[in-house]
Amino acid sequence: MTELQITDAKVDKKIDLLLELAPAPQLSPELHNKISRNLTASLRPVKPLPVTRVLVGQFGAIFLLFAAALIAMMGVTGIRTLDAWQAFGILAILTLGVLLLSVILAWQIRPGTKQQIPAKLSWACFGVGFLSGVALLFPWREGEAFVSRGWPCLLSGSAVAIPGGILFWLLTRRGVPLSATAFGGTLGAIAGLLGVTVLQFRCIHQDAAHLLVWHGGVLVLAIAAGVLVARVLEPGIRWSRLTIGGKRTREL
Protein backbone atom coordinates (compact mmCIF):
# COMPACT_ATOMS: atom_id res chain seq x y z
CA MET A 1 0.00 0.00 0.00
CA THR A 2 2.93 2.29 0.74
CA GLU A 3 3.94 2.07 -2.91
CA LEU A 4 0.59 3.47 -4.01
CA GLN A 5 1.02 6.52 -1.80
CA ILE A 6 4.24 7.62 -3.50
CA THR A 7 3.47 10.82 -5.32
CA ASP A 8 5.20 12.07 -8.44
CA ALA A 9 6.15 15.26 -6.62
CA LYS A 10 7.92 13.28 -3.94
CA VAL A 11 9.90 11.26 -6.48
CA ASP A 12 10.73 14.45 -8.39
CA LYS A 13 12.06 16.01 -5.21
CA LYS A 14 14.31 13.02 -4.69
CA ILE A 15 15.52 13.18 -8.28
CA ASP A 16 16.30 16.90 -7.85
CA LEU A 17 18.30 16.19 -4.74
CA LEU A 18 20.22 13.34 -6.35
CA LEU A 19 21.08 15.44 -9.35
CA GLU A 20 22.25 18.38 -7.28
CA LEU A 21 24.43 16.11 -5.21
CA ALA A 22 25.97 14.14 -8.06
CA PRO A 23 29.72 14.74 -7.63
CA ALA A 24 31.47 16.43 -10.54
CA PRO A 25 34.23 14.32 -12.10
CA GLN A 26 37.67 15.64 -11.22
CA LEU A 27 40.25 16.59 -13.79
CA SER A 28 43.77 15.22 -13.59
CA PRO A 29 46.41 17.96 -13.11
CA GLU A 30 48.03 16.86 -16.42
CA LEU A 31 44.83 17.40 -18.37
CA HIS A 32 44.19 20.71 -16.64
CA ASN A 33 47.71 21.91 -17.45
CA LYS A 34 47.45 20.69 -21.04
CA ILE A 35 44.22 22.64 -21.61
CA SER A 36 45.56 25.80 -19.96
CA ARG A 37 48.85 25.54 -21.86
CA ASN A 38 47.08 25.09 -25.21
CA LEU A 39 44.81 28.06 -24.61
CA THR A 40 47.45 30.44 -23.31
CA ALA A 41 49.83 29.51 -26.16
CA SER A 42 47.74 31.52 -28.64
CA LEU A 43 46.17 33.96 -26.21
CA ARG A 44 45.84 37.48 -27.50
CA PRO A 45 43.23 40.21 -27.04
CA VAL A 46 40.19 39.86 -29.28
CA LYS A 47 37.63 42.44 -30.30
CA PRO A 48 34.16 41.25 -29.29
CA LEU A 49 31.48 40.95 -31.95
CA PRO A 50 29.21 44.03 -31.95
CA VAL A 51 25.85 43.90 -30.17
CA THR A 52 22.84 42.59 -32.10
CA ARG A 53 21.39 45.98 -33.06
CA VAL A 54 24.72 47.08 -34.55
CA LEU A 55 24.95 43.85 -36.54
CA VAL A 56 21.36 44.32 -37.76
CA GLY A 57 22.21 47.87 -38.79
CA GLN A 58 25.29 46.66 -40.68
CA PHE A 59 23.37 43.91 -42.49
CA GLY A 60 20.55 46.31 -43.37
CA ALA A 61 22.93 48.97 -44.68
CA ILE A 62 24.89 46.48 -46.80
CA PHE A 63 21.64 45.04 -48.17
CA LEU A 64 20.45 48.52 -49.09
CA LEU A 65 23.72 49.52 -50.76
CA PHE A 66 24.06 46.27 -52.71
CA ALA A 67 20.41 46.34 -53.79
CA ALA A 68 20.70 50.01 -54.84
CA ALA A 69 23.81 49.27 -56.93
CA LEU A 70 22.13 46.32 -58.66
CA ILE A 71 18.89 48.24 -59.26
CA ALA A 72 20.89 51.10 -60.78
CA MET A 73 22.52 48.57 -63.12
CA MET A 74 19.41 46.56 -63.99
CA GLY A 75 16.81 49.32 -64.22
CA VAL A 76 13.59 50.41 -62.53
CA THR A 77 11.04 49.82 -65.30
CA GLY A 78 9.01 47.41 -63.14
CA ILE A 79 8.36 49.69 -60.17
CA ARG A 80 7.11 52.44 -62.52
CA THR A 81 4.21 50.22 -63.62
CA LEU A 82 2.88 49.99 -60.03
CA ASP A 83 0.35 52.30 -58.40
CA ALA A 84 1.20 54.01 -55.09
CA TRP A 85 -0.45 51.36 -52.88
CA GLN A 86 1.24 48.48 -54.63
CA ALA A 87 4.64 50.16 -54.48
CA PHE A 88 4.23 51.13 -50.81
CA GLY A 89 2.88 47.68 -49.87
CA ILE A 90 5.58 45.62 -51.55
CA LEU A 91 8.39 47.89 -50.32
CA ALA A 92 7.01 47.63 -46.77
CA ILE A 93 6.97 43.81 -47.02
CA LEU A 94 10.53 43.73 -48.37
CA THR A 95 11.78 46.16 -45.68
CA LEU A 96 10.19 44.13 -42.89
CA GLY A 97 11.70 41.01 -44.42
CA VAL A 98 15.20 42.52 -44.42
CA LEU A 99 14.82 43.59 -40.79
CA LEU A 100 13.48 40.22 -39.66
CA LEU A 101 16.11 38.19 -41.48
CA SER A 102 18.93 40.49 -40.33
CA VAL A 103 17.89 39.99 -36.71
CA ILE A 104 17.69 36.21 -37.18
CA LEU A 105 21.11 36.18 -38.89
CA ALA A 106 22.63 38.22 -36.05
CA TRP A 107 21.22 35.74 -33.52
CA GLN A 108 22.57 32.80 -35.51
CA ILE A 109 26.20 33.90 -35.43
CA ARG A 110 26.43 34.31 -31.66
CA PRO A 111 26.13 31.14 -29.54
CA GLY A 112 23.83 31.28 -26.52
CA THR A 113 21.69 34.15 -27.82
CA LYS A 114 18.08 34.37 -26.73
CA GLN A 115 16.23 33.55 -29.94
CA GLN A 116 12.73 34.87 -29.55
CA ILE A 117 11.71 33.54 -32.96
CA PRO A 118 13.18 30.26 -34.25
CA ALA A 119 14.90 30.68 -37.63
CA LYS A 120 12.56 28.32 -39.47
CA LEU A 121 9.52 30.11 -38.10
CA SER A 122 10.93 33.44 -39.30
CA TRP A 123 11.35 32.08 -42.85
CA ALA A 124 7.77 30.79 -42.71
CA CYS A 125 6.50 34.16 -41.37
CA PHE A 126 8.24 36.06 -44.12
CA GLY A 127 7.05 33.56 -46.74
CA VAL A 128 3.43 33.85 -45.60
CA GLY A 129 3.72 37.67 -45.41
CA PHE A 130 5.13 37.83 -48.93
CA LEU A 131 2.51 35.43 -50.35
CA SER A 132 -0.46 37.15 -48.74
CA GLY A 133 0.86 40.64 -49.51
CA VAL A 134 1.36 39.83 -53.19
CA ALA A 135 -1.98 38.01 -53.40
CA LEU A 136 -3.81 41.03 -51.97
CA LEU A 137 -1.91 43.87 -53.65
CA PHE A 138 -1.50 42.61 -57.21
CA PRO A 139 -4.09 41.70 -59.85
CA TRP A 140 -4.63 38.09 -60.96
CA ARG A 141 -4.41 38.17 -64.74
CA GLU A 142 -4.92 35.46 -67.31
CA GLY A 143 -1.42 34.03 -67.74
CA GLU A 144 -0.08 34.28 -71.27
CA ALA A 145 3.31 32.70 -71.85
CA PHE A 146 3.50 32.12 -68.10
CA VAL A 147 6.59 29.92 -68.25
CA SER A 148 8.50 31.72 -71.00
CA ARG A 149 8.06 35.07 -69.22
CA GLY A 150 8.75 33.56 -65.84
CA TRP A 151 11.94 31.58 -66.02
CA PRO A 152 14.18 34.54 -67.02
CA CYS A 153 13.01 36.18 -63.78
CA LEU A 154 13.89 33.05 -61.81
CA LEU A 155 17.31 32.95 -63.46
CA SER A 156 18.19 36.61 -62.99
CA GLY A 157 16.84 36.61 -59.41
CA SER A 158 19.00 33.57 -58.62
CA ALA A 159 21.99 35.18 -60.33
CA VAL A 160 21.61 38.17 -57.98
CA ALA A 161 21.12 35.91 -54.95
CA ILE A 162 24.43 34.07 -55.45
CA PRO A 163 26.75 37.09 -54.98
CA GLY A 164 24.36 38.32 -52.29
CA GLY A 165 24.79 35.06 -50.39
CA ILE A 166 28.57 35.24 -50.73
CA LEU A 167 28.56 38.86 -49.54
CA PHE A 168 26.52 38.06 -46.42
CA TRP A 169 28.65 35.00 -45.74
CA LEU A 170 31.74 37.24 -45.80
CA LEU A 171 30.00 39.66 -43.44
CA THR A 172 29.15 36.91 -40.97
CA ARG A 173 32.53 35.15 -41.10
CA ARG A 174 33.57 36.46 -37.70
CA GLY A 175 30.54 34.83 -36.14
CA VAL A 176 30.20 31.25 -34.98
CA PRO A 177 26.93 29.78 -36.25
CA LEU A 178 26.15 26.58 -34.41
CA SER A 179 23.23 25.34 -36.47
CA ALA A 180 24.25 24.87 -40.09
CA THR A 181 20.65 24.48 -41.25
CA ALA A 182 19.38 27.63 -39.54
CA PHE A 183 22.41 29.68 -40.56
CA GLY A 184 22.49 28.47 -44.19
CA GLY A 185 18.75 28.87 -44.59
CA THR A 186 18.75 32.40 -43.17
CA LEU A 187 21.71 33.38 -45.30
CA GLY A 188 19.88 31.93 -48.32
CA ALA A 189 16.69 33.76 -47.36
CA ILE A 190 18.40 37.14 -47.13
CA ALA A 191 20.23 36.51 -50.43
CA GLY A 192 16.97 35.43 -52.05
CA LEU A 193 15.29 38.55 -50.71
CA LEU A 194 17.96 40.61 -52.42
CA GLY A 195 17.09 38.85 -55.68
CA VAL A 196 13.35 39.45 -55.15
CA THR A 197 13.96 43.15 -54.37
CA VAL A 198 15.96 43.71 -57.54
CA LEU A 199 13.35 41.82 -59.60
CA GLN A 200 10.55 43.89 -58.07
CA PHE A 201 12.16 47.05 -59.45
CA ARG A 202 13.09 45.56 -62.81
CA CYS A 203 10.35 43.12 -63.88
CA ILE A 204 7.42 44.49 -65.88
CA HIS A 205 5.16 41.46 -65.30
CA GLN A 206 3.63 42.67 -62.06
CA ASP A 207 0.76 40.22 -61.66
CA ALA A 208 0.16 38.02 -58.62
CA ALA A 209 0.70 34.59 -60.21
CA HIS A 210 3.99 35.65 -61.83
CA LEU A 211 5.28 37.24 -58.62
CA LEU A 212 4.29 34.30 -56.43
CA VAL A 213 5.72 31.58 -58.65
CA TRP A 214 8.76 33.13 -60.31
CA HIS A 215 9.83 35.79 -57.81
CA GLY A 216 8.80 33.73 -54.78
CA GLY A 217 10.63 30.81 -56.40
CA VAL A 218 13.91 32.72 -56.09
CA LEU A 219 13.37 32.89 -52.34
CA VAL A 220 12.53 29.19 -52.04
CA LEU A 221 15.50 28.18 -54.21
CA ALA A 222 17.88 30.42 -52.25
CA ILE A 223 16.76 29.02 -48.87
CA ALA A 224 17.08 25.44 -50.14
CA ALA A 225 20.52 26.15 -51.63
CA GLY A 226 21.65 27.86 -48.41
CA VAL A 227 20.60 24.90 -46.27
CA LEU A 228 22.21 22.42 -48.67
CA VAL A 229 25.53 24.26 -48.98
CA ALA A 230 25.78 24.86 -45.23
CA ARG A 231 25.11 21.19 -44.47
CA VAL A 232 27.70 20.04 -47.00
CA LEU A 233 30.35 22.44 -45.73
CA GLU A 234 29.59 21.88 -42.04
CA PRO A 235 31.51 21.76 -39.74
CA GLY A 236 34.28 23.32 -41.85
CA ILE A 237 32.47 26.66 -42.02
CA ARG A 238 32.43 26.95 -38.26
CA TRP A 239 35.77 25.82 -37.03
CA SER A 240 38.00 25.98 -40.10
CA ARG A 241 40.17 28.67 -38.56
CA LEU A 242 40.46 26.86 -35.26
CA THR A 243 44.16 27.13 -34.51
CA ILE A 244 46.03 26.91 -31.27
CA GLY A 245 49.63 27.97 -30.95
CA GLY A 246 49.97 28.21 -34.71
CA LYS A 247 48.79 24.62 -35.25
CA ARG A 248 45.49 23.45 -36.61
CA THR A 249 43.55 21.64 -33.90
CA ARG A 250 43.50 18.46 -35.97
CA GLU A 251 47.28 18.39 -35.68
CA LEU A 252 47.20 18.62 -31.92
Added chain:
Amino acid sequence: MAHPVRLANEITSDFGANARPEDAFGDTAQRTREDEDRLRKLMVRYQQGDAEAVEILVTRLSPPLLRFCLGPDLSRSDAEDLLQECWLRIHRARHTYLPSEPLLPWIYAVARHTRLDAYRRRRRLGSREVLTAGPPEPVAVGPAPESGVMELLNRLPDGQRDVIVMLKVVGLSLEEVARATASTPGAIKQKAHRAYASLRKMLTADGPREKGML
Protein backbone atom coordinates in the same frame (compact mmCIF):
# COMPACT_ATOMS: atom_id res chain seq x y z
CA MET B 1 27.00 1.05 -6.26
CA ALA B 2 24.56 2.75 -3.90
CA HIS B 3 21.04 2.97 -5.24
CA PRO B 4 20.20 6.60 -6.00
CA VAL B 5 16.98 6.62 -4.01
CA ARG B 6 18.65 5.15 -0.94
CA LEU B 7 21.49 7.65 -1.28
CA ALA B 8 19.04 10.54 -1.36
CA ASN B 9 17.24 9.28 1.70
CA GLU B 10 20.49 8.88 3.60
CA ILE B 11 21.56 12.39 2.77
CA THR B 12 18.20 13.88 3.69
CA SER B 13 18.15 12.11 7.03
CA ASP B 14 21.76 13.07 7.82
CA PHE B 15 21.27 16.77 7.21
CA GLY B 16 17.62 17.25 8.10
CA ALA B 17 14.70 17.90 5.78
CA ASN B 18 15.59 21.56 5.28
CA ALA B 19 19.26 21.01 4.66
CA ARG B 20 20.49 22.39 1.36
CA PRO B 21 22.70 20.09 -0.66
CA GLU B 22 25.49 22.65 -0.59
CA ASP B 23 25.55 22.39 3.21
CA ALA B 24 26.72 18.83 2.80
CA PHE B 25 29.26 19.43 0.07
CA GLY B 26 31.47 22.40 -0.59
CA ASP B 27 30.59 22.56 -4.26
CA THR B 28 27.16 23.93 -5.00
CA ALA B 29 25.02 23.29 -8.01
CA GLN B 30 23.01 26.46 -7.45
CA ARG B 31 24.85 29.46 -8.77
CA THR B 32 24.65 32.79 -7.06
CA ARG B 33 24.44 36.17 -8.72
CA GLU B 34 27.98 36.95 -7.53
CA ASP B 35 29.24 33.75 -9.10
CA GLU B 36 27.69 34.71 -12.40
CA ASP B 37 29.22 38.21 -12.28
CA ARG B 38 32.62 36.79 -11.39
CA LEU B 39 32.47 34.42 -14.36
CA ARG B 40 31.49 37.23 -16.71
CA LYS B 41 34.38 39.39 -15.52
CA LEU B 42 36.77 36.49 -15.99
CA MET B 43 35.49 35.96 -19.52
CA VAL B 44 36.00 39.64 -20.32
CA ARG B 45 39.57 39.35 -19.03
CA TYR B 46 39.98 36.24 -21.19
CA GLN B 47 38.87 38.28 -24.21
CA GLN B 48 41.46 40.87 -23.26
CA GLY B 49 44.18 38.23 -23.26
CA ASP B 50 44.65 37.65 -19.52
CA ALA B 51 46.29 34.23 -18.95
CA GLU B 52 45.35 34.15 -15.27
CA ALA B 53 41.65 34.45 -16.17
CA VAL B 54 42.03 31.48 -18.53
CA GLU B 55 43.55 29.43 -15.73
CA ILE B 56 40.70 30.25 -13.33
CA LEU B 57 38.01 29.62 -15.92
CA VAL B 58 39.51 26.24 -16.84
CA THR B 59 39.67 25.29 -13.15
CA ARG B 60 36.14 26.48 -12.43
CA LEU B 61 34.32 25.25 -15.53
CA SER B 62 36.12 22.07 -16.56
CA PRO B 63 34.57 19.64 -14.02
CA PRO B 64 30.94 20.49 -14.94
CA LEU B 65 31.90 20.54 -18.62
CA LEU B 66 33.49 17.11 -18.29
CA ARG B 67 30.31 15.89 -16.63
CA PHE B 68 28.35 17.31 -19.56
CA CYS B 69 30.68 15.56 -22.03
CA LEU B 70 30.42 12.17 -20.34
CA GLY B 71 27.76 10.17 -22.08
CA PRO B 72 26.48 6.61 -22.28
CA ASP B 73 28.67 5.69 -25.26
CA LEU B 74 31.87 7.49 -24.25
CA SER B 75 34.84 6.30 -22.27
CA ARG B 76 36.45 8.65 -19.77
CA SER B 77 39.37 9.29 -22.14
CA ASP B 78 36.97 10.09 -25.02
CA ALA B 79 35.13 12.51 -22.75
CA GLU B 80 38.44 14.16 -21.82
CA ASP B 81 39.31 14.53 -25.52
CA LEU B 82 35.91 16.08 -26.04
CA LEU B 83 36.54 18.46 -23.14
CA GLN B 84 39.78 19.60 -24.77
CA GLU B 85 38.03 20.15 -28.08
CA CYS B 86 35.32 22.03 -26.25
CA TRP B 87 37.87 24.42 -24.73
CA LEU B 88 39.54 24.93 -28.10
CA ARG B 89 36.18 25.91 -29.58
CA ILE B 90 35.46 28.21 -26.65
CA HIS B 91 38.87 29.77 -27.31
CA ARG B 92 38.15 30.13 -31.01
CA ALA B 93 34.71 31.63 -30.40
CA ARG B 94 35.59 33.82 -27.41
CA HIS B 95 35.06 37.05 -29.37
CA THR B 96 31.37 36.15 -29.88
CA TYR B 97 30.67 36.37 -26.16
CA LEU B 98 28.86 39.55 -25.20
CA PRO B 99 29.71 40.72 -21.64
CA SER B 100 26.14 41.88 -21.01
CA GLU B 101 24.83 38.35 -21.59
CA PRO B 102 25.02 35.39 -19.18
CA LEU B 103 28.19 33.33 -19.71
CA LEU B 104 27.08 29.77 -19.01
CA PRO B 105 24.46 29.53 -21.79
CA TRP B 106 27.18 30.65 -24.21
CA ILE B 107 29.64 28.06 -22.86
CA TYR B 108 27.10 25.24 -22.92
CA ALA B 109 25.86 26.17 -26.40
CA VAL B 110 29.42 25.63 -27.66
CA ALA B 111 29.86 22.48 -25.54
CA ARG B 112 26.59 20.99 -26.75
CA HIS B 113 27.57 21.43 -30.38
CA THR B 114 31.03 20.02 -29.76
CA ARG B 115 29.36 16.90 -28.42
CA LEU B 116 26.91 16.79 -31.28
CA ASP B 117 29.71 17.10 -33.85
CA ALA B 118 31.72 14.37 -32.11
CA TYR B 119 28.67 12.11 -32.16
CA ARG B 120 28.15 12.72 -35.88
CA ARG B 121 31.85 12.12 -36.54
CA ARG B 122 31.76 8.83 -34.64
CA ARG B 123 28.65 7.75 -36.52
CA ARG B 124 30.24 8.66 -39.86
CA LEU B 125 33.44 6.78 -39.03
CA GLY B 126 31.45 3.82 -37.77
CA SER B 127 29.54 3.57 -41.03
CA ARG B 128 32.83 3.51 -43.00
CA GLU B 129 34.58 0.92 -40.89
CA VAL B 130 35.12 -2.47 -42.51
CA LEU B 131 35.38 -5.42 -40.17
CA THR B 132 38.34 -7.71 -40.76
CA ALA B 133 38.27 -11.49 -40.43
CA GLY B 134 40.51 -11.64 -37.38
CA PRO B 135 40.13 -8.52 -35.28
CA PRO B 136 42.71 -7.89 -32.58
CA GLU B 137 41.88 -8.40 -28.93
CA PRO B 138 39.52 -5.62 -27.88
CA VAL B 139 40.86 -3.16 -25.38
CA ALA B 140 38.61 -3.08 -22.35
CA VAL B 141 37.48 0.53 -22.46
CA GLY B 142 33.89 0.75 -21.35
CA PRO B 143 31.80 3.76 -20.51
CA ALA B 144 33.11 5.86 -17.67
CA PRO B 145 32.01 4.73 -14.24
CA GLU B 146 29.20 6.97 -13.08
CA SER B 147 27.25 7.60 -9.94
CA GLY B 148 23.79 6.00 -9.78
CA VAL B 149 21.81 9.02 -10.86
CA MET B 150 24.13 9.84 -13.74
CA GLU B 151 23.76 6.28 -14.91
CA LEU B 152 20.02 6.82 -15.00
CA LEU B 153 20.50 10.08 -16.90
CA ASN B 154 22.60 8.28 -19.49
CA ARG B 155 19.60 6.14 -20.35
CA LEU B 156 17.61 9.21 -21.42
CA PRO B 157 17.60 10.44 -25.03
CA ASP B 158 20.44 12.92 -25.65
CA GLY B 159 18.21 15.99 -25.85
CA GLN B 160 16.45 15.23 -22.56
CA ARG B 161 19.73 14.31 -20.85
CA ASP B 162 21.32 17.60 -21.89
CA VAL B 163 18.36 19.58 -20.60
CA ILE B 164 18.34 17.82 -17.23
CA VAL B 165 22.12 18.13 -16.79
CA MET B 166 22.02 21.85 -17.58
CA LEU B 167 18.94 22.52 -15.46
CA LYS B 168 19.61 20.39 -12.42
CA VAL B 169 23.31 19.61 -12.30
CA VAL B 170 24.82 22.81 -13.69
CA GLY B 171 22.00 24.91 -12.24
CA LEU B 172 20.99 26.94 -15.29
CA SER B 173 17.53 28.51 -15.42
CA LEU B 174 14.91 27.53 -18.02
CA GLU B 175 15.71 30.64 -20.03
CA GLU B 176 19.44 29.98 -19.91
CA VAL B 177 18.96 26.40 -21.12
CA ALA B 178 16.73 27.75 -23.88
CA ARG B 179 19.57 30.08 -24.90
CA ALA B 180 22.13 27.26 -24.83
CA THR B 181 19.96 25.02 -27.00
CA ALA B 182 18.56 27.75 -29.30
CA SER B 183 15.11 26.79 -28.13
CA THR B 184 12.25 28.33 -26.14
CA PRO B 185 11.66 28.03 -22.36
CA GLY B 186 8.34 26.31 -23.13
CA ALA B 187 10.04 23.61 -25.19
CA ILE B 188 12.66 23.11 -22.47
CA LYS B 189 9.98 22.77 -19.83
CA GLN B 190 8.27 20.13 -21.92
CA LYS B 191 11.53 18.21 -22.43
CA ALA B 192 12.31 18.36 -18.71
CA HIS B 193 8.82 17.14 -17.91
CA ARG B 194 9.24 14.14 -20.24
CA ALA B 195 12.68 13.41 -18.81
CA TYR B 196 11.31 13.44 -15.28
CA ALA B 197 8.50 11.09 -16.29
CA SER B 198 11.13 8.67 -17.69
CA LEU B 199 13.36 9.04 -14.61
CA ARG B 200 10.39 8.32 -12.35
CA LYS B 201 9.64 5.18 -14.32
CA MET B 202 13.29 4.09 -14.20
CA LEU B 203 13.55 4.68 -10.47
CA THR B 204 10.47 2.67 -9.65
CA ALA B 205 11.27 -0.07 -12.18
CA ASP B 206 14.96 -0.36 -11.21
CA GLY B 207 14.59 -0.50 -7.50
CA PRO B 208 11.44 -2.35 -6.51
CA ARG B 209 12.93 -3.02 -3.10
CA GLU B 210 13.61 0.67 -2.69
CA LYS B 211 10.08 1.79 -3.38
CA GLY B 212 9.22 1.78 0.28
CA MET B 213 11.99 4.32 0.85
CA LEU B 214 10.35 6.85 -1.41
